[in-house]
Every structure is written in C-alpha cells, then in structure tokens.
C-alpha cells in the first residue's frame with residue numbers, strides 16, 4: 001500500500017468551525033484566527049460563508065472579515081455560497097474561489113438550505129454564468145455522503161448521482177461530506193470503490209467530522225485510495241447547525257501529524273498551526289464556559 005507523497009489540507013475552521021458555536025466570537029478574533037492559519041502556510045482556507053444571517057447568525061460579518069484578513073500569495077481563500085446572492089457577496093469581497101453546497105439526501109438539503117436537491121442545482125445553474133464570467137474556481141460540497149441525520153444510511157448511488165451533476169455543472173473539486181461523523185473505514189471504502197470506478201481520485205476531497213473518533217482512520221482509507229485533499233479545522237472546532245449530532249471537523253493538527261508520521265508532505269508549519277488551534281479553542285471554550 002502506497003500513500004500519496006503530498007496532500008492538500010483545506011482549512012475549514014473559520015467557516016465550518018465557527019458557524020455553529022453558541023456564542024459568536026468577535027470579528028477581530030475571527031480575523032486573527034484566519035491570519036494565524038495563513039501564517040501556518042495552509043494552502044487553502046475557507047474564510048467564511050455568504051449565507052442568510054437568519055440561518056447562520058454566527059457568520060454575519062462575512063464582508064468585514066473578508067476585507068480585513070491579511071492574505072498571502074500561497075494560500076487560496078475560499079468563501080462558501082448557497083445561491084446567487086451569496087455569490088455576489090463573495091465577488092464584492094474579491095474572492096477568486098467559492099464553494100457551493102448540496103447534499104446526497106433530500107431531507108438534509110431541505111433542512112440546511114430550504115430546497116430540494118433539484119432546486120439546489122437550479123440555483124447553481126443560475127450562478128454558473130456569473131462564476132464563468134469571473135473565472136472563479138468552484139468547489140462543490142456533497143453533504144450526507146454516508147449517513148443523514150434525518151434519513152440514516154445514504155446509498156452510494158445517491159452520492160454518485162449528485163457527484164455526476166456537479167461534474168456536469170463544471171466544478172473543479174468535489175468534497176465528500178461526512179456531515180455527522182458516522183462514516184467508518186468500511187463505508188468509506190464502499191463509497192470510494194463506487195466513485196473511483198467512474199471518476200478520478202484527483203477530483204475528490206474528503207470532509208470528515210469527528211463525532212465518533214473515526215475521522216483519522218477514514219482519512220487513512222482515503223490515502224489508500226489515492227485521495228490527496230482533506231478538509232479539517234484547526235482546533236477541531238465545528239459542526240453544522242442543521243445537522244443534529246454534528247460535532248467538530250477532524251482537527252487540522254491531527255491530520256498534519258498523521259501526514260508527518262507517514263512522510264506525506266503538507267507544506268504546513270505545525271508549530272504555527274498548533275498556535276492557531278490553541279488560540280481558537282481558548283476563545284470558543286471560554287465562550288462556552290460563560291454560556292453554561
């Protein structure tokens with residue numbers, strides 16, 4: 001078994017990590033978190049999302065955060081967008097990379113974005129001429145690739161169909177979401193067997209939440225299959241407000257450690273990464289302590 005020589009870590013802490021915390025943190029603290037992540041050399045950072053503040057009040061300051069972070073030339077900065085309004089917000093803030101999101105299960109799509117999977121693709125079709133005009137890089141998320149909090153097990157066929165639609169839409173990268181952390185190495189293997197008989201491994205990223213402590217073993221499975229892109233959150237913070245039971249993303253520190261043990265290069269400064277993780281953990285745990 002040979003693992004890839006290098007992988008790309010996509011840092012989603014500032015978006016996925018901060019979108020469901022009970023007591024929002026200040027705009028300045030968010031900016032500092034992103035700046036520390038940039039300093040650690042993460043190749044891609046999902047900075048925020050341009051979604052409805054009624055749905056995700058925690059990220060109300062997407063514009064402010066985006067305009068004040070210090071950007072470096074080696075990091076790709078991405079914003080999550082659900083619809084045309086979100087895409088326009090991201091463009092006004094100068095993003096060259098956006099992530100769209102849908103799901104492999106209907107119930108989650110409805111709860112998370114108030115639309116069916118079909119309707120989410122109608123939204124994307126309306127956005128496509130805009131992202132093409134602006135030559136944006138577009139990543140597509142598929143949530144609930146293994147288990148849905150409302151429908152339980154999700155079939156590989158359902159995931160395959162959504163992946164095919166995203167490919168037809170022209171996205172450059174597809175992140176497979178284990179939204180509530182219920183994937184296990186066997187189910188990761190099953191899905192990858194099915195997807196990789198149709199698509200190249202280089203198309204995919206894996207996005208594991210670590211609710212039950214399976215994320216690192218799942219990532220090992222992904223490495224076996226030649227997947228080279230992994231989403232994670234420094235400090236292991238995170239969760240989706242519309243996915244009961246979702247806890248934090250796998251920690252970027254833990255993924256970087258695994259890679260280092262296996263001689264897989266990430267280009268990340270692990271000391272600076274640890275500082276960013278500790279910084280955000282200290283702030284979010286302080287807030288939780290106040291809340292309880």
Ligand code: HMG
Nearest residue numbers: 050051052055082085086112113114141143144177179240
């Ligand atoms: P809706 O209520 O159906 O939308 O929500 P609407 O078009 O009827 O608009 C309602 C209001 O929202 C209007 O304002 C719009 O202007 C406004 P009002 O007239 O009432 O004042 N609005 C917006 N405001 C700001 N930015 C926008 C926007 N769009 C409409 N882009 C909508 C539909 C998609 C907007 C809503 O459901 C939403 O924002 N959902 C986002 C939920 C979310 O962010 N979930 C977490 C991210 S996904 C995730 O975590 C999973 C992932 O990590 C992978 C995994 O783990 O599986 C990616």
Ligand code: MG
Nearest residue numbers: 016177179240
């Ligand atoms: Mg997520």
